[in-house]
Amino acid sequence: xxxxxxxxxxxxxxxxxxxxxxxxxxxxxxxxxxxxxxxxxxxxxxxxxxxxxxxxxxxxxxxxxxxxxxxxxxxxxxxxxxxxxxxxxxxxxxxxxxxxxxxxxxxxxxxxxxxxxxxxxxxxxxxxxxxxxxxxxxxxxxxxxxxxxxxxxxxxxxx
Amino acid sequence: xxxxxxxxxxxxxxxxxxxxxxxxxxxxxxxxxxxxxxxxxxxxxxxxxxxxxxxxxxxxxxxxxxxxxxxxxxxxxxxxxxxxxxxxxxxxxxxxxxxxxxxxxxxxxxxxxxxxxxxxxxxxxxxxxxxxxxxxxxxxxxxxxxxxxxxxxxxxxxxxxxxxxxxxxxxxxxxxxxxxxxxxxxxxxxxxxxxxxxxxxxxxxxxxxxxxxxxxxxxxxxxxxxxxxxxxxxxxxxxxxxxxxxxxxxxxxxxxxxxxxxxxxxxxxxxxxxxxxxxxxxxxxxxxxxxxxxxxxxxxxxxxxxxxxxxxxxxxxxxxxxxxxxxxxxxxxxxxxxxxxxxxxxxxxxxxxxxxxxxxxxxxxxxxxxxxxxxxxxxxxxxxxxxxxxxxxxxxxxxxxxxxxxxxxxxxxxxxxxxxxxxxxxxxxxxxxxxxxxxxxxxxxxxxxx
Ligand SMILES: [Zn+2]
Numbered sequence: 001x002x003x004x005x006x007x008x009x010x011x012x013x014x015x016x017x018x019x020x021x022x023x024x025x026x027x028x029x030x031x032x033x034x035x036x037x038x039x040x041x042x043x044x045x046x047x048x049x050x051x052x053x054x055x056x057x058x059x060x061x062x063x064x065x066x067x068x069x070x071x072x073x074x075x076x077x078x079x080x081x082x083x084x085x086x087x088x089x090x091x092x093x094x095x096x097x098x099x100x101x102x103x104x105x106x107x108x109x110x111x112x113x114x115x116x117x118x119x120x121x122x123x124x125x126x127x128x129x130x131x132x133x134x135x136x137x138x139x140x141x142x143x144x145x146x147x148x149x150x151x152x153x154x155x156x157x158x159x
Numbered sequence: 160x161x162x163x164x165x166x167x168x169x170x171x172x173x174x175x176x177x178x179x180x181x182x183x184x185x186x187x188x189x190x191x192x193x194x195x196x197x198x199x200x201x202x203x204x205x206x207x208x209x210x211x212x213x214x215x216x217x218x219x220x221x222x223x224x225x226x227x228x229x230x231x232x233x234x235x236x237x238x239x240x241x242x243x244x245x246x247x248x249x250x251x252x253x254x255x256x257x258x259x260x261x262x263x264x265x266x267x268x269x270x271x272x273x274x275x276x277x278x279x280x281x282x283x284x285x286x287x288x289x290x291x292x293x294x295x296x297x298x299x300x301x302x303x304x305x306x307x308x309x310x311x312x313x314x315x316x317x318x319x320x321x322x323x324x325x326x327x328x329x330x331x332x333x334x335x336x337x338x339x340x341x342x343x344x345x346x347x348x349x350x351x352x353x354x355x356x357x358x359x360x361x362x363x364x365x366x367x368x369x370x371x372x373x374x375x376x377x378x379x380x381x382x383x384x385x386x387x388x389x390x391x392x393x394x395x396x397x398x399x400x401x402x403x404x405x406x407x408x409x410x411x412x413x414x415x416x417x418x419x420x421x422x423x424x425x426x427x428x429x430x431x432x433x434x435x436x437x438x439x440x441x442x443x444x445x446x447x448x449x450x451x452x453x454x455x456x457x458x459x460x461x462x463x464x465x466x467x468x469x470x471x472x473x474x475x476x477x478x479x480x481x482x483x484x485x486x487x488x489x490x491x492x493x494x495x496x497x498x499x500x501x502x503x504x505x506x507x508x509x510x511x512x513x514x515x516x517x518x519x520x521x522x523x524x525x526x527x528x529x530x531x532x533x534x535x536x537x538x539x540x541x542x543x544x545x546x547x548x549x550x551x552x553x554x555x556x557x558x559x560x561x562x563x564x565x566x567x568x569x570x571x572x573x574x575x576x577x578x579x580x581x582x583x584x585x586x587x588x589x590x591x592x593x594x595x596x597x598x599x600x601x602x603x604x605x606x607x608x609x
Contacts, residue, residue, distance in 0.1 A: 003286070003310040005356055005497050007536055012574040012587040015531040017544050031538050031550040061303045065364055084393040086370055093367040120371035 006063040010034060013064075013101045020110055035059040038073070039106055043113040047138055051076075051145045051158050055087075055109060057102070067096035070105065074158050077144035079116050079127035083153060087112070088122045125151065170270075171196065174225045178464055185466045195464055200227040200271075203463045206292040207231045208281060208308055210257035212443050213298030213335050215247045216452030218261055221296070222269040224460045229265075230292070232277040232284070233258040235404070240431050244445035281307055290315055290330070294459055297334040298452065300440060302362050305334065309347070309355035310497050314570075316349040318500040318591065324350025331462055335455040338441045340478035342451035344470065346458055352472040353491045354498035365439055380420060380427040384436040387415035403438050412437060450476055501570060501589030508560040508594050512540055515559045519573060525588065530575035534563050542575070560594050567597035 014034055019025065022042040029036055039055045054073040060066040070092055071085040080088040089108050091100055121127030130137040140150045147157030169175065177184055178196045185191065205226050207217050210233035221229055235257050237248045247264040248257070258276035266274055277284070281304055289295065289311050299305055309332065317328040332347040334355070347354055372378075373386040392401050392412065402408050413433040420428045435442065454474055461469045470486065477483040493499055502524060506515065512532065519527040532539040539554050539562050541547035554562055563569055574587045 003282075003307055003314065005306065005310055008496060008533060008572045008587070011531070011533050011538060011541075011572075012585075014547070015541050015543055015574050016585055019544070025544050026546060031541070031547055032536065034538070034547075062306055065302065065359060065362070067367075080371070082374070082390070084390070084397075086390055086393065088369065088371040088374075090369065094369045096364065096367070098364065120369065122371055122374050124375070 004061045006059065006061050006065075007035065010059050010063050010102075013103075017103055017106075019103070019106060023106055023110065035061075039109075041106070041110055041113065043110065046114040047116065047141045048076075048078075048113040048145070051113075053113070053158065057105075064098040064101065067092050067100075068102070068105065070109070075153075075155050076158070077123070077126055077141055077150050077153075077155055078112070079118050079121050079123055079130050080112055082122040086122055088120050090120075171225055177466060186468060189464075189466050191466075196225065199225050199460070199463055202228075203293045204228045204230070204291060205459065206289065206295045207298060208295060208304070209233055209298035209300070210245075210261040210276075211235065211241070211298065211300065212244045212445070212448040213337060213452050213455075214257070215245045215261055216448050217296055217298050217335070217455060218265045218274065219247070219268075220452055220456030221459060222265050222272040222274070224456055226459075226463075227272050229262075229272065230275040230277065231258045231262055232279065232281060233261075234278065234280045238406075240434070244443055244448055246445075286311055286314065292330075294462060295330065295332045296455055296459055297332060297336075298455075299334075299336070302359075305336075305355050306359075308332070312347070313349045313354055313498045316498065318350070318503075320503065322500040322503075324500075333455045333459050333462070335451040337443065337447040337451050339444055340447060342447045342476045343474060344451050344454035344458065344476075345473040346462070346470050347472075349498045350500075351491070353489045354495060356497040357492040357495045358473075358489050377419065377423050377425065380416070380425055380429075380432055381436045383419040383423070383425055383428055384412065384416040384433050386419050387412045388437050391415050391419075403434075409434060409437065444478070447476070447478060496572065496587065496589045499589060501591045503591045503593065505593050505595055506559065508558060508597060510559055511556055512559050512562060513555040516540065516555075519575070526577050527573060527575040527586065527588065528577070530573045532571055532573050534569065534571045539571075559592070560597075563592065565597075566594075568593040 011034055017025065022044050024040050025037055027034055027037050035058065037057050039057065041053045041055065043049050043051060053076060056071050056073055058069040060068060070087055072081050072087055073085060075083060089112060091104060091108050116130060118127040118131040129140060144150050144155035145159045148155065175196060178191055179193055180191050181189070203226055205221055205228065207214055207221070207229060210231050214231060214233060218229060218231060237252045237255055237257055237260060239253055242248055242250065247261045252260045256278035258278045262274035262276040266272055295308060295312055297305060297308060312330040312332050315328050315330045317325045319325055329349055334345050334347060336343050346352060368382060368385055370389065373382055374390055377383050377386060388401065413430050416428045416433055434440065458470050461467050471488050473487045473489050475485050491498065516530050519525050519530045529542050531541045538547065538551055540551045569592055571590050571592055572587065573590060574585065576583050577586045
């Protein structure tokens, strides 16, 4: 990694992180591999209040030319996150620009939990329920977060 | 008088006409001579990075231009779809390493040339491997690989105390690139012309499809392929990551993409389109490779022989809607983190990391407060986030000289904040650290002393 300028640009980014209070960052590979890291997000409002959601970040060797790859490691019932952990967030793909940074992404992810939207669905069923029956959606989210089935799918406890 | 060889036309006759005599083909200041031709043959060592469409052309062109010591590095194996343009390969070569076959074919065809193949990733080689060559010629299709080679070549560059590049540390690069009907050829002289990173904006980021479009409303064959590659793969192969160089993986994605396309009534998913989309490759045009490679080989010959002024410094070729060729002289970013001189900081070997950080704060041209320090990919100290601060805190009391592996000089990168017009801004700087009294260098007062 020493010879990728992306590494230095990314470190500069990391050294200036300004995370929301309820987010924490860890580096499972130690202090010399910052290109992989994990961020836990604990929303304090909205449907997902009290849940703890872990995201993995893999930074590209041409960062910030290319967005990091982000996955949700916690199985979650969410219209914009599928059961494999793929995340539909515009700045991770079509709207990424080199002026954006890790901080922007973390805020974007936080926002997904406070305001899930049914218009860009990855989990089609969850999106339909959110749109048609917000009360049911709320109880589905609760059931998933406390550990239980929603339809065919089991969600481990994350609260 | 004449020996038998001079009675026959030599295979280098035309090269001789260029290099052995003055004339209107060569620059007025050019000093021709037989020595020069021999030097090119014997002493110039050229590395070709990539043995694909451009690499095949480059090896052929360079060998025919009189270069005798060539090496080529490429990690790929030959695929059937390469055969239309990677003309050194034949059907029976499919599956073999490109570098090895390309080297063998050119050596069979051009007598006297020696080509050493390296079938590996560019990152697998020691950095010093790259320092061994007179010129590095790039025939690559990825930004990532260019960025890597560029950083390696620029790492050999040293500046004198007046921030002028030291000539013998300059590692010239000749970079070719093609995408369909378009291509470029450029010369990078680290320290004088812009490096790859100075002009990274020339390579616009590739637009990526929104995941929800792939999942919900695919409209094109590429959407179907990306769905199979990015979403379906994970669903089926839990935990196993997709490897674009694994033909089985590619076939799986292709098959899934075809199913997806049938479901949505979309036409046009093919295996080669699948490869193209997944590996982000635009269909290759053989002639574009030939044109760009020819320009690169000629510039390489001019760089080595000095027979004529070289390209300054970026040629674009565009075969779409007519044919356009343009040369642009881009300028170097003097603050470039890769090729720029950075700020020279001379230190005693006893200076601790903490003291160094304090020095940066008072340094007249830097005035950098709360610095985090990185050396060759190692984080010596990070001010934030707290988990990293904690992991690196113990370094603060150690001498920087020791933390940097007791070298006499090297580059570090620092980030921190600086105050400009009463406004705090964050900044990232490259520093050239020189330790006084090590290897008898930098500080003459110290050289003979303690
Ligand atoms: Zn540069």
